[in-house]
Amino acid sequence: MLQITHLTMTHEKDLTDLVSDLSLVVNKGDKIALIGEEGNGKSSLLKWMMNPTFVNSYIQFNGQIRRDFGQYSYIPQQLPQELERLSLNDYFFGPSDVAFDYAALYRYAKELQFDSDRFADAQLLSTLSGGEKLKIQFIKELAKETDILFLDEPSNDLDLATLKWLERFIQQTPKTVIFVSHDETFLRQTATKIIHLERIKKRLVARTTVQSLDYATYAQERKDQFDRQLQQARNERLEHQKKLARHHRIHQSVEYTVRTTHDATAGRLIAKKMKAVLAQEKRYEKEAAAMTEIPTQEDHIRLYFSEIETLPAHKPIIELVDYSLQVGQTILVPSVDFRFLAQEKIGIIGANGAGKSSLLRQIYRMLKKQASYSIGYIPQNYPDLLNPTASPLDFLTHSPDKTEEERVLTHLASLQFSREEARHPISSLSGGQQAKLLLLKMVLETSPVLLLDEPTRNFSPTSQPQVRQLFQDFKGAILAVSHDRTFLKEVCDRVYQLNQNGLTEIRKDDL
Template identity: 50%
Template sequence: MLQLQHLTITHQKDLQTLIRDLNLVVNPGDKLALIGEEGTGKSTLLKALLNPRLIAGYTIMEGTITNRFSRTGYLPQNIAPVDLDRSLSNYLYHDIDYDSFDFNLFYQMAELFQFDTNRFDDHEQLVRNLSGGEKLKLQLLKILASGPDLLLFDEPSSDLDLESLQWLEKFVKRTDKTVIFISHDEELLTNTATAILHLELLKKRQEARASYFHGDYRSYRQQRRERFERQLQLANKEREEHAKKSQKYQRIQQRIEHELRKTKNDVTGRLLAKKMHAHQAQKGRLNKEAEQFTEIPQDMDTIDLFFSDIQALPASKVILKWEARELVSGQKVDWQIRGQDKLVITGQNGIGKTLLLKQVLEELRTRTDLSLGYMPQNDEEILDAHQTALSFLSDVASPEKARTFLASLQFTRQEVGHTVLDLSGGQKAKLFLAKMVLEGNNVLILDEPTRHFSPTSQPLIRQLLKDYPGCIISVSHDRSFIKEIGNTIYQLDQKYLRKIQ
């Protein structure tokens, strides 16, 4: 069992509270998913569960963490750079505890994971050259052979292809170990999580809220929506009733004031003055009533973007036609893309999907009859380290319009002036989408567009792109995105780009 009691975590730099007074119990066998926008403290909480000393350098932690599990295994979001440059053999054996490491289990799990055991003695291949799925399996093998009964995973699905994602999903679902994991992948959450902890920063990222739900992700989303709508209805009803009372109060006050001005009778005047005094006491009660209103809930998932001013291309317009075109990664491509196609390209990690998108981008950039929008997988490919969120949009909108756009995307006044490199991945993705809307692009080239959005925001991003009237050429491993957005699906293998749907 793992128990958190009155846990509060505050960032030392700006004294922002990430987690406030959290009480939580994780029982053996639970599959607890941590979800939320970037920057809400998910990775910090996971490290605190592993060892509070890991976050002592940049946070203030209050409360207690009681971990009664015998051994904890931790899968970080990224392999340390020094480990990426190790050979497979050196990575596996350089720091293991031989007293607790179970070599029999290690080799049994390798067969179960379909990982070639002959590679364990490879002194040539570097860890950095493995695919995302191979890196995941290699780390898991090393962790599991140490006999943990609690597993902490920090975004294990972020760099996986579809095949590796499905493998990870089966592992989490079938293991008898307790798993606490961070993920933005809706399918993974839906198919594995038995409990949800949703971390949010409300009121312009000043108020921390943690919502715990014991149950599956789909039920959590439904409960969250129903709770939001109930609170919103109650808050609106209270304000409507208060407005009616205030209007009635105003009419009565105006009538009394009118009668006071007209009367010349002292007795009548004194009676009217008493009546006014009693009426003003009622006004005080109305003001106190307003202070007790139910708070209007903040819909953190709202993304107020609409492609409403796009001049859509004709559906029959050919914007790209390749016949036996050889890619820089060596594959042959035959395809024809038209003005309102929505294409999704899948394939194993490292197969050349991003290179394919860049080759398409370079060719379409020469076209003067297209308005092209591009969202890269690596933000720094486009973003200037000296730009702010506001200046990034300033070449396509006035400062006032850009500020309005950013506010609708829940950027705070301070974040509008932050350099783009200080923003979270989700905020950068919103910036790219906002620029596409403002520019009125009729062709979008998107490389993993949903990877930085929280799972509760992703349905809104998919709806935005479903309603988009232009052409979309995208790469994605997001199964929900592939199912809902792609009317044509391609798979890139080592030889060809194949149409599979």
């Protein structure tokens, strides 16, 4: 259906390679996942596969592509503005250059619990919730008579029920599906081939990997290969140091003999020996140059909550009794009862629009007013806390003290930020880099209570195990809104579902 040969994609703005020497064959029925950090070119590659003209304005490319498909379906990260202005009726029944299976249209509406009577509504798409916008796109795009689907972060705004439905659809459809995702569980359930876009060595070098493996096998093999290469590189360097130490002792001994020998014949022999010593040094230099490279991974996260002063285990952080969850004049949940203690880790799930983020945001505001300790917070919308014109250094430092600045720069370097990026405006950073800033902020402030809204959403799937481990090791309290099932199972002690009846505890095995 699709064949790519030796593709390199370069961003015109800074002439940075995003894709390096990619060769790929896409067969009918393949389920191919594009993974990698934010800003690495996944969406651009997805669009280029559909039609190079979609990225011509900012991407240069070299390589060949052969497309053996005609019509395709595409669901972008965000609903395009020209569609936002349409009514539901115009969206579903307006002109189309692709044939529809109308039976499928109504079948998908039923499966996704979207009232098909609304197809003819005059309601504008811009007024729909994020989850509803995704659902109507699935209903329409999947009903088109096409052979290939391109999906860009299809799981981002879905509740768990819809997410599981989508997983089953991808598993069972005979169509080819090429998709971008950060959701580990979703990837494990769906992908049969992986394309991994990385930018290593301070994000200066593009590395593109293709493996015909399911995601779980790919992730494990990648980790095993990294560990083997790292161990081999360390062993070679250790052995090299031992050789150099022995050679240094020989060199010193020969030098001493040269200085203290006055016999001409013996001097010639010693000089010959010194020549051999110097030749050996050249061989050691070549050996060092040929040693196994110490492996690097762009997504490696080295952060630790090392200085947290935990609150007493049974100290209540917040208690809500018959709390009315309200946004503006709209009551989302009439009555919420909730008790959150100082060393609990609690997850909250719920349908799209149930009020999860609103509840977390209101709890954050309450605690900011009444708590005597700092509160760590990652909002769903990063600009709520990040000034787009400030730099990462501005955001993380509280004084012009050079010692503090160097400490922060060291932390940023451990998260793969260059010194230049540390001084660039936050608006120029990818979503994943902004998430790392918020994560580092909480570590530096040693907050004993963390409120997290979709904390893993913008991290690549290969870095998420490290993020989960960070929160697993955290000794304080965590209250997290999340649809990430792996995060909920591995980090949270308990999980609650929010609906019209309030918060109800559910079994993690049911996720």
